[in-house]
Amino acid sequence: MKLVYLDNAATTTLSPHVRDTIYQYMKYSFGNPSSIYSIGREARVVIEKSRKKIADIFQTSASKIFFTSSATESINTAIFGAIHSWNIKTFITSPIEHPSVLHTLTFYQKIFHFQIQYVRLLNNGQVDVHSLENLLIANKPHSIGVILMHVNNELGNVSDIFQIGNLCKTYHAKFICDMVQSLGIYNIDFSKMPIDIATMSAHKCHGPKGIGLLYINTQKITPLLHGGNQERNMRAGTENLYAIVGFAEAIELAHQNINHNLQHFSILKNTLLSGLQQHLSNLIINTDIHQSSPKIINVGLPINSKTEMLLYHLDIENIYVSSGSACSSGSHVVSHVIQHLPHKIAQIPLRFSFSQENTLLEIDYTIQALIKILT
Ligand code: PLP
Numbered sequence: 001m002k003l004v005y006l007d008n009a010a011t012t013t014l015s016p017h018v019r020d021t022i023y024q025y026m027k028y029s030f031g032n033p034s035s036i037y038s039i040g041r042e043a044r045v046v047i048e049k050s051r052k053k054i055a056d057i058f059q060t061s062a063s064k065i066f067f068t069s070s071a072t073e074s075i076n077t078a079i080f081g082a083i084h085s086w087n088i089k090t091f092i093t094s095p096i097e098h099p100s101v102l103h104t105l106t107f108y109q110k111i112f113h114f115q116i117q118y119v120r121l122l123n124n125g126q127v128d129v130h131s132l133e134n135l136l137i138a139n140k141p142h143s144i145g146v147i148l149m150h151v152n153n154e155l156g157n158v159s160d161i162f163q164i165g166n167l168c169k170t171y172h173a174k175f176i177c178d179m180v181q182s183l184g185i186y187n188i189d190f191s192k193m194p195i196d197i198a199t200m201s202a203h204k205c206h207g208p209k210g211i212g213l214l215y216i217n218t219q220k221i222t223p224l225l226h227g228g229n230q231e232r233n234m235r236a237g238t239e240n241l242y243a244i245v246g247f248a249e250a251i252e253l254a255h256q257n258i259n260h261n262l263q264h265f266s267i268l269k270n271t272l273l274s275g276l277q278q279h280l281s282n283l284i285i286n287t288d289i290h291q292s293s294p295k296i297i298n299v300g301l302p303i304n305s306k307t308e309m310l311l312y313h314l315d316i317e318n319i320y321v322s323s324g325s326a327c328s329s330g331s332h333v334v335s336h337v338i339q340h341l342p343h344k345i346a347q348i349p350l351r352f353s354f355s356q357e358n359t360l361l362e363i364d365y366t367i368q369a370l371i372k373i374l375t
Helices: 016-028 038-057 071-086 099-112 129-138 161-170 241-256 258-279 310-316 360-374
Strands: 065-068 090-093 115-118 144-149 174-178 197-201 212-216 296-301 325-328 331-334 348-353
Touching (some): 038 065, 065 071, 071 099, 071 174, 071 197, 099 115, 099 144, 161 174, 241 258, 258 296, 258 360, 310 348, 310 360
Parallel strands (some): 174 197
Antiparallel strands (some): 065 212, 197 212
16 A cells, blocks of 8 residues: 555645646745836735635625734734734633644743643543633623634544633633644534634645634734835735745635535545444543544554554554654653543543545555564
8 A cells, every 4th residue: 555644624625626736826926015117916816805705705804804824824814913912911821722822822921921721621632612711701790812722733622612701702702723733524604603813734634734824803913023014014925926826725625625525534534433343442542532523533552662653663564644742752742632531541642633535545555564563
């Protein structure tokens, strides 16, 4: 079997359609979108058409969509802007957010001296919404920012962002939602979602790397980058036209095929899970399978001589998955997400994440390879 790539939550292949579209613009469109002569104006039109395409798919206005270099930059902008424009005194988040949220918060805390409070997790690894409400009540007199992700990138667990967003509204808190892993999985309709700011990245749904999106459903916030007046003064720096075009095409493709893709992911996920459960009696399931993205499943195996080098053995079999752990000097350090799971079982975690390119044959091959390595 040639390469079996099951790490689509880390990144995805570039769609051939997206690649070909980008290539056409690379060949013919080189103008600076800020130049006022015709080739500059043409480049500007391309960007604004892409922005409008994305806004229409997400049921929002193009004026609320801004392009950045990555979801990480979008999150940094959202956090800095929230501190500066909204004078946030308390950020409420969860201990299992992406490092782009957790590390940015702790970095800015040293400069701006706000509080960071963490919601409790339920036994299934989901955010405890009662704990969120208690924190909102306790911090009520201050300006509060809530930063929680929609789909957890390691576990695949899905939070109820309507419930969270409505709670934030009730207590006049601002809600910033990391929606990086939602792309291509959920029909995103911002006209109905109680979100103040959302962040995304193109390379998680077969778009190019190095392009992020920031949705701001409020007055504009203070930008992170200063210089030219690109992105209506929200993000200085000449726009990455090619990546913007590719992002719009990738979102369009993902939304056109969403139902078909979801069904496909579910079949792959269920087949893999039942195959592993059948053959590996000591399998730990880290994902809340009742409320999770069909694209991601995270399981764990007890640490022993066979599991310690599991990722390398899978690599030899041409299977690429993620472990959520870093192996340093022979000792396994599991990720902050696995460490915060209430069940606290010592394990080697394995995250499998799918794309429409994966097949049942690949899943079967992966199950057989794991059985061969582990038994
Ligand atoms: N948030 C989540 C949930 C992610 O999975 C990732 C990337 O893995 C990011 C943020 C950061 O995205 P990027 O690396 O594209 O900036």
